[in-house]
Amino acid sequence: MIPILICFILIYGTAKKIPTYEAFVEGGKEGITMSFSIIPFLVGMLVAISVFRASGALDFIVQFLKPLLQMLHIPAEILPLAIIRPISGTAALGMTSDLISFHGPDSFIGRLAATIQGSTDTTFYVLTVYFGAVGIKKMGDAVKVGLLADLVGIIAAIIVVTLVFGTK
Amino acid sequence: MVNYLWVGMTVIGVLFAMVNGTIDQVNEALFKSAKDAVTLCFGLMSILVFWLGLMKIAQESGLLDKLSGFFRPLVRRLFPEVPPNHPAMGYILSNMMANLFGLGNAATPLGIKAMEQLKELNGGKATVSRSMITFLAINTSSITLIPTTVIAIRMTYHSKSPTDIVFPTIIATAISAVAAIAIDRYFYLKRTRNGVK
Numbered sequence: 425m426i427p428i429l430i431c432f433i434l435i436y437g438t439a440k441k442i443p444t445y446e447a448f449v450e451g452g453k454e455g456i457t458m459s460f461s462i463i464p465f466l467v468g469m470l471v472a473i474s475v476f477r478a479s480g481a482l483d484f485i486v487q488f489l490k491p492l493l494q495m496l497h498i499p500a501e502i503l504p505l506a507i508i509r510p511i512s513g514t515a516a517l518g519m520t521s522d523l524i525s526f527h528g529p530d531s532f533i534g535r536l537a538a539t540i541q542g543s544t545d546t547t548f549y550v551l552t553v554y555f556g557a558v559g560i561k562k563m564g565d566a567v568k569v570g571l572l573a574d575l576v577g578i579i580a581a582i583i584v585v586t587l588v589f590g591t592k
Numbered sequence: 593m594v595n596y597l598w599v600g601m602t603v604i605g606v607l608f609a610m611v612n613g614t615i616d617q618v619n620e621a622l623f624k625s626a627k628d629a630v631t632l633c634f635g636l637m638s639i640l641v642f643w644l645g646l647m648k649i650a651q652e653s654g655l656l657d658k659l660s661g662f663f664r665p666l667v668r669r670l671f672p673e674v675p676p677n678h679p680a681m682g683y684i685l686s687n688m689m690a691n692l693f694g695l696g697n698a699a700t701p702l703g704i705k706a707m708e709q710l711k712e713l714n715g716g717k718a719t720v721s722r723s724m725i726t727f728l729a730i731n732t733s734s735i736t737l738i739p740t741t742v743i744a745i746r747m748t749y750h751s752k753s754p755t756d757i758v759f760p761t762i763i764a765t766a767i768s769a770v771a772a773i774a775i776d777r778y779f780y781l782k783r784t785r786n787g788v789k
Contacts (some may be wrong), residue, residue, distance in 0.1 A: 451648025465632060481609075572771070
Protein backbone atom coordinates (compact mmCIF):
# COMPACT_ATOMS: atom_id res chain seq x y z
CA MET A 425 0.00 0.00 0.00
CA ILE A 426 2.81 2.41 0.87
CA PRO A 427 4.67 2.12 -2.50
CA ILE A 428 1.41 2.89 -4.30
CA LEU A 429 0.84 5.93 -2.10
CA ILE A 430 4.38 7.13 -2.87
CA CYS A 431 3.79 6.76 -6.62
CA PHE A 432 0.50 8.58 -6.37
CA ILE A 433 2.03 11.54 -4.53
CA LEU A 434 4.87 11.78 -7.05
CA ILE A 435 2.55 11.62 -10.07
CA TYR A 436 0.14 14.10 -8.51
CA GLY A 437 2.99 16.51 -7.76
CA THR A 438 4.27 16.22 -11.33
CA ALA A 439 0.80 16.78 -12.78
CA LYS A 440 0.45 19.93 -10.67
CA LYS A 441 3.84 21.11 -12.00
CA ILE A 442 5.50 21.20 -8.59
CA PRO A 443 9.32 21.07 -8.44
CA THR A 444 9.00 17.61 -6.88
CA TYR A 445 12.66 16.89 -6.24
CA GLU A 446 13.32 20.31 -4.71
CA ALA A 447 10.23 20.00 -2.52
CA PHE A 448 11.34 16.54 -1.40
CA VAL A 449 14.77 17.79 -0.42
CA GLU A 450 13.28 20.79 1.36
CA GLY A 451 10.95 18.60 3.42
CA GLY A 452 13.66 16.03 4.03
CA LYS A 453 15.83 18.62 5.74
CA GLU A 454 13.17 18.86 8.42
CA GLY A 455 13.57 15.14 9.05
CA ILE A 456 17.25 15.66 9.80
CA THR A 457 16.58 18.46 12.28
CA MET A 458 13.91 16.35 13.92
CA SER A 459 16.04 13.23 14.39
CA PHE A 460 18.99 15.24 15.69
CA SER A 461 16.85 17.18 18.10
CA ILE A 462 15.47 14.04 19.75
CA ILE A 463 18.92 12.57 20.48
CA PRO A 464 19.36 14.21 23.93
CA PHE A 465 15.79 13.30 24.91
CA LEU A 466 16.21 9.69 23.93
CA VAL A 467 19.67 9.32 25.48
CA GLY A 468 18.37 10.69 28.79
CA MET A 469 15.24 8.58 28.82
CA LEU A 470 16.73 5.34 27.56
CA VAL A 471 19.54 5.51 30.10
CA ALA A 472 17.09 6.07 32.98
CA ILE A 473 14.79 3.28 31.79
CA SER A 474 17.57 0.78 31.23
CA VAL A 475 19.13 1.51 34.63
CA PHE A 476 15.71 0.92 36.15
CA ARG A 477 15.34 -2.30 34.19
CA ALA A 478 18.88 -3.66 34.64
CA SER A 479 18.74 -3.12 38.41
CA GLY A 480 15.76 -5.44 38.64
CA ALA A 481 13.49 -2.68 39.99
CA LEU A 482 11.23 -2.75 36.93
CA ASP A 483 10.80 -6.51 37.17
CA PHE A 484 10.03 -6.17 40.86
CA ILE A 485 7.19 -3.73 40.16
CA VAL A 486 5.90 -5.73 37.19
CA GLN A 487 5.80 -8.94 39.28
CA PHE A 488 4.05 -7.04 42.05
CA LEU A 489 1.34 -5.71 39.74
CA LYS A 490 0.96 -8.77 37.57
CA PRO A 491 -1.76 -10.64 39.53
CA LEU A 492 -3.98 -7.56 39.66
CA LEU A 493 -3.52 -6.59 36.02
CA GLN A 494 -3.88 -10.15 34.82
CA MET A 495 -7.43 -10.18 36.10
CA LEU A 496 -8.09 -7.23 33.81
CA HIS A 497 -6.17 -8.89 30.94
CA ILE A 498 -3.66 -6.07 30.85
CA PRO A 499 -0.02 -7.08 30.35
CA ALA A 500 1.90 -5.57 33.30
CA GLU A 501 4.93 -4.75 31.12
CA ILE A 502 2.90 -2.13 29.29
CA LEU A 503 1.71 -0.23 32.37
CA PRO A 504 4.65 2.20 32.70
CA LEU A 505 4.21 3.17 29.03
CA ALA A 506 0.46 3.61 29.42
CA ILE A 507 1.00 5.93 32.39
CA ILE A 508 3.70 8.02 30.76
CA ARG A 509 2.13 8.30 27.28
CA PRO A 510 -0.16 11.28 28.04
CA ILE A 511 2.53 13.10 30.04
CA SER A 512 5.70 13.09 27.97
CA GLY A 513 6.07 12.21 24.30
CA THR A 514 9.82 11.66 24.40
CA ALA A 515 9.66 9.61 27.61
CA ALA A 516 7.03 7.43 25.95
CA LEU A 517 9.13 7.16 22.80
CA GLY A 518 12.05 6.01 24.98
CA MET A 519 9.89 3.43 26.72
CA THR A 520 8.45 2.18 23.45
CA SER A 521 11.93 1.68 21.97
CA ASP A 522 13.03 -0.03 25.19
CA LEU A 523 10.05 -2.42 25.10
CA ILE A 524 10.55 -3.14 21.39
CA SER A 525 14.26 -3.83 21.80
CA PHE A 526 13.85 -5.89 24.99
CA HIS A 527 10.84 -8.03 24.01
CA GLY A 528 11.50 -7.97 20.25
CA PRO A 529 9.62 -6.00 17.59
CA ASP A 530 7.46 -8.96 16.59
CA SER A 531 6.50 -9.99 20.13
CA PHE A 532 3.12 -9.26 21.65
CA ILE A 533 4.53 -6.61 24.01
CA GLY A 534 6.62 -5.09 21.21
CA ARG A 535 3.64 -4.77 18.89
CA LEU A 536 1.40 -3.51 21.66
CA ALA A 537 3.92 -0.83 22.64
CA ALA A 538 4.21 0.23 19.00
CA THR A 539 0.43 0.45 18.61
CA ILE A 540 -0.04 2.42 21.82
CA GLN A 541 2.75 4.83 20.87
CA GLY A 542 1.25 5.34 17.42
CA SER A 543 -2.39 5.61 18.32
CA THR A 544 -2.36 8.12 21.19
CA ASP A 545 -0.80 11.51 21.73
CA THR A 546 0.77 13.46 24.56
CA THR A 547 -2.43 14.92 26.00
CA PHE A 548 -0.78 17.21 28.53
CA TYR A 549 1.67 18.57 25.97
CA VAL A 550 -1.11 19.33 23.47
CA LEU A 551 -3.19 21.01 26.17
CA THR A 552 -0.30 23.06 27.52
CA VAL A 553 0.88 24.24 24.11
CA TYR A 554 -2.53 25.04 22.63
CA PHE A 555 -4.10 26.63 25.68
CA GLY A 556 -0.86 28.34 26.62
CA ALA A 557 -0.47 29.89 23.17
CA VAL A 558 -3.84 31.64 23.35
CA GLY A 559 -3.63 32.49 27.03
CA ILE A 560 -6.38 30.33 28.44
CA LYS A 561 -5.74 29.30 32.02
CA LYS A 562 -8.84 27.33 32.95
CA MET A 563 -8.95 24.19 30.86
CA GLY A 564 -12.46 23.15 31.87
CA ASP A 565 -13.29 19.57 30.94
CA ALA A 566 -10.49 19.31 28.38
CA VAL A 567 -8.14 17.37 30.69
CA LYS A 568 -10.82 14.85 31.63
CA VAL A 569 -11.90 14.36 28.01
CA GLY A 570 -8.31 13.95 26.83
CA LEU A 571 -7.30 11.45 29.51
CA LEU A 572 -10.45 9.35 29.22
CA ALA A 573 -9.96 9.18 25.46
CA ASP A 574 -6.36 8.03 26.03
CA LEU A 575 -7.60 5.30 28.33
CA VAL A 576 -10.08 4.11 25.69
CA GLY A 577 -7.29 4.24 23.09
CA ILE A 578 -4.98 2.05 25.18
CA ILE A 579 -7.71 -0.49 25.90
CA ALA A 580 -8.59 -0.49 22.19
CA ALA A 581 -4.91 -1.08 21.32
CA ILE A 582 -4.73 -4.07 23.68
CA ILE A 583 -7.90 -5.59 22.22
CA VAL A 584 -7.00 -4.97 18.57
CA VAL A 585 -3.42 -6.23 18.89
CA THR A 586 -4.67 -9.36 20.69
CA LEU A 587 -7.27 -9.98 17.99
CA VAL A 588 -4.91 -9.40 15.07
CA PHE A 589 -1.73 -11.09 16.31
CA GLY A 590 -2.71 -13.20 19.33
CA THR A 591 -0.85 -12.88 22.64
CA LYS A 592 2.45 -14.54 21.66
CA MET B 593 6.64 15.74 36.60
CA VAL B 594 8.99 14.39 33.94
CA ASN B 595 11.94 15.62 35.99
CA TYR B 596 10.89 13.66 39.06
CA LEU B 597 10.17 10.59 36.99
CA TRP B 598 13.54 10.74 35.28
CA VAL B 599 15.55 11.26 38.46
CA GLY B 600 13.33 8.74 40.26
CA MET B 601 13.93 5.93 37.77
CA THR B 602 17.68 6.46 37.76
CA VAL B 603 18.14 6.91 41.53
CA ILE B 604 15.76 4.10 42.52
CA GLY B 605 17.41 1.91 39.89
CA VAL B 606 20.88 2.50 41.31
CA LEU B 607 19.77 2.08 44.94
CA PHE B 608 17.84 -1.07 44.06
CA ALA B 609 20.89 -2.40 42.25
CA MET B 610 23.06 -1.90 45.33
CA VAL B 611 20.66 -3.93 47.46
CA ASN B 612 19.97 -6.46 44.73
CA GLY B 613 23.62 -6.91 43.77
CA THR B 614 23.03 -5.93 40.15
CA ILE B 615 25.28 -2.88 40.09
CA ASP B 616 27.51 -4.37 37.37
CA GLN B 617 24.54 -4.90 35.07
CA VAL B 618 23.43 -1.31 35.72
CA ASN B 619 26.88 -0.05 34.88
CA GLU B 620 26.83 -1.93 31.61
CA ALA B 621 23.25 -0.90 30.77
CA LEU B 622 24.12 2.75 31.36
CA PHE B 623 26.62 2.98 28.53
CA LYS B 624 24.96 0.53 26.22
CA SER B 625 21.61 2.32 26.32
CA ALA B 626 23.20 5.72 25.66
CA LYS B 627 24.81 4.26 22.56
CA ASP B 628 21.55 2.54 21.55
CA ALA B 629 19.66 5.83 21.80
CA VAL B 630 21.99 7.53 19.34
CA THR B 631 21.89 4.55 16.96
CA LEU B 632 18.11 4.64 17.14
CA CYS B 633 17.97 8.32 16.20
CA PHE B 634 20.05 7.63 13.10
CA GLY B 635 17.71 4.78 12.25
CA LEU B 636 14.78 7.17 12.56
CA MET B 637 16.47 9.71 10.34
CA SER B 638 16.22 7.67 7.15
CA ILE B 639 12.47 7.27 7.45
CA LEU B 640 11.79 10.78 8.69
CA VAL B 641 13.78 12.38 5.87
CA PHE B 642 12.02 10.28 3.27
CA TRP B 643 8.52 10.71 4.68
CA LEU B 644 8.73 14.42 5.42
CA GLY B 645 10.22 14.97 1.96
CA LEU B 646 7.37 13.14 0.33
CA MET B 647 4.80 14.96 2.44
CA LYS B 648 6.28 18.29 1.38
CA ILE B 649 5.37 17.35 -2.20
CA ALA B 650 1.86 16.39 -1.07
CA GLN B 651 1.55 19.72 0.73
CA GLU B 652 2.88 21.95 -2.07
CA SER B 653 0.89 20.20 -4.78
CA GLY B 654 -2.30 20.89 -2.84
CA LEU B 655 -3.03 17.22 -2.27
CA LEU B 656 -3.50 17.70 1.47
CA ASP B 657 -5.90 20.61 0.91
CA LYS B 658 -7.86 18.49 -1.52
CA LEU B 659 -8.16 15.72 1.04
CA SER B 660 -9.29 18.16 3.67
CA GLY B 661 -12.30 18.94 1.45
CA PHE B 662 -13.29 15.32 1.84
CA PHE B 663 -13.37 15.68 5.63
CA ARG B 664 -15.08 19.08 5.66
CA PRO B 665 -18.70 17.89 5.95
CA LEU B 666 -17.82 15.65 8.88
CA VAL B 667 -15.79 18.30 10.67
CA ARG B 668 -18.57 20.85 10.16
CA ARG B 669 -20.91 18.65 12.18
CA LEU B 670 -18.34 18.29 14.96
CA PHE B 671 -18.09 22.06 15.35
CA PRO B 672 -21.66 23.38 15.20
CA GLU B 673 -20.59 26.69 16.77
CA VAL B 674 -18.07 27.47 14.03
CA PRO B 675 -19.51 29.06 10.87
CA PRO B 676 -18.60 26.86 7.85
CA ASN B 677 -16.61 29.59 6.09
CA HIS B 678 -14.87 30.95 9.16
CA PRO B 679 -11.04 30.81 9.00
CA ALA B 680 -11.12 28.64 12.15
CA MET B 681 -12.62 25.82 10.07
CA GLY B 682 -9.75 25.99 7.58
CA TYR B 683 -7.11 25.84 10.30
CA ILE B 684 -8.87 22.98 12.08
CA LEU B 685 -8.95 21.00 8.83
CA SER B 686 -5.32 21.72 7.93
CA ASN B 687 -4.25 20.75 11.44
CA MET B 688 -6.14 17.45 11.15
CA MET B 689 -4.59 16.71 7.76
CA ALA B 690 -1.08 17.41 9.09
CA ASN B 691 -1.69 15.05 12.03
CA LEU B 692 -3.18 12.41 9.76
CA PHE B 693 0.00 12.28 7.71
CA GLY B 694 2.37 12.39 10.65
CA LEU B 695 3.51 16.00 10.14
CA GLY B 696 3.65 16.87 13.83
CA ASN B 697 5.82 19.94 13.29
CA ALA B 698 3.42 21.39 10.74
CA ALA B 699 0.38 20.49 12.83
CA THR B 700 1.28 22.49 15.92
CA PRO B 701 1.39 26.03 14.41
CA LEU B 702 -1.84 25.29 12.51
CA GLY B 703 -3.46 24.09 15.72
CA ILE B 704 -2.41 27.26 17.53
CA LYS B 705 -3.91 29.37 14.70
CA ALA B 706 -7.12 27.38 15.04
CA MET B 707 -7.18 28.05 18.78
CA GLU B 708 -6.67 31.79 18.20
CA GLN B 709 -9.61 31.85 15.81
CA LEU B 710 -11.77 29.85 18.22
CA LYS B 711 -10.91 32.29 20.98
CA GLU B 712 -12.01 35.17 18.76
CA LEU B 713 -15.27 33.37 18.06
CA ASN B 714 -15.70 33.10 21.81
CA GLY B 715 -15.50 36.89 22.15
CA GLY B 716 -11.79 36.85 23.05
CA LYS B 717 -12.54 35.62 26.55
CA ALA B 718 -9.89 33.75 28.49
CA THR B 719 -12.29 30.89 29.11
CA VAL B 720 -12.55 27.65 27.25
CA SER B 721 -15.30 27.24 24.67
CA ARG B 722 -17.12 24.12 23.57
CA SER B 723 -15.36 24.07 20.19
CA MET B 724 -11.95 24.34 21.85
CA ILE B 725 -12.56 21.25 23.95
CA THR B 726 -13.79 19.33 20.91
CA PHE B 727 -10.74 20.42 18.93
CA LEU B 728 -8.35 19.32 21.65
CA ALA B 729 -10.21 16.06 22.22
CA ILE B 730 -9.63 15.19 18.56
CA ASN B 731 -6.04 16.37 18.70
CA THR B 732 -5.05 14.37 21.76
CA SER B 733 -6.48 11.17 20.35
CA SER B 734 -4.04 11.65 17.46
CA ILE B 735 -5.60 10.30 14.31
CA THR B 736 -2.65 8.94 12.36
CA LEU B 737 -2.65 7.16 9.04
CA ILE B 738 0.97 6.06 9.04
CA PRO B 739 2.89 6.04 12.34
CA THR B 740 6.29 6.77 10.76
CA THR B 741 8.40 6.96 13.92
CA VAL B 742 7.08 3.67 15.25
CA ILE B 743 7.69 1.93 11.91
CA ALA B 744 11.24 3.30 11.94
CA ILE B 745 11.88 1.96 15.46
CA ARG B 746 10.58 -1.46 14.43
CA MET B 747 12.86 -1.41 11.40
CA THR B 748 15.85 -0.50 13.52
CA TYR B 749 15.21 -3.54 15.71
CA HIS B 750 14.85 -5.84 12.67
CA SER B 751 11.15 -6.53 12.63
CA LYS B 752 10.12 -9.07 9.99
CA SER B 753 7.31 -6.81 8.87
CA PRO B 754 7.72 -3.30 10.30
CA THR B 755 4.46 -2.03 8.86
CA ASP B 756 2.18 -4.77 10.17
CA ILE B 757 1.17 -2.58 13.10
CA VAL B 758 -0.31 0.05 10.75
CA PHE B 759 -3.71 -1.59 10.62
CA PRO B 760 -4.10 -2.11 14.41
CA THR B 761 -2.85 1.45 14.96
CA ILE B 762 -5.46 2.93 12.62
CA ILE B 763 -8.24 0.91 14.28
CA ALA B 764 -7.10 1.83 17.80
CA THR B 765 -6.71 5.48 16.90
CA ALA B 766 -10.14 5.56 15.25
CA ILE B 767 -11.75 4.02 18.33
CA SER B 768 -10.05 6.53 20.61
CA ALA B 769 -11.07 9.42 18.35
CA VAL B 770 -14.70 8.32 18.35
CA ALA B 771 -14.49 7.88 22.13
CA ALA B 772 -12.97 11.34 22.47
CA ILE B 773 -15.83 12.89 20.53
CA ALA B 774 -18.43 10.91 22.51
CA ILE B 775 -16.85 11.79 25.87
CA ASP B 776 -16.64 15.42 24.77
CA ARG B 777 -20.35 15.42 23.87
CA TYR B 778 -21.20 13.81 27.20
CA PHE B 779 -19.39 16.50 29.19
CA TYR B 780 -20.96 19.21 27.02
CA LEU B 781 -24.45 17.89 27.71
CA LYS B 782 -23.63 17.65 31.40
CA ARG B 783 -22.50 21.28 31.42
CA THR B 784 -25.56 22.57 29.61
CA ARG B 785 -27.91 20.58 31.82
CA ASN B 786 -26.39 22.31 34.83
CA GLY B 787 -27.11 25.63 33.20
CA VAL B 788 -23.49 26.66 32.72
CA LYS B 789 -22.17 26.74 29.24
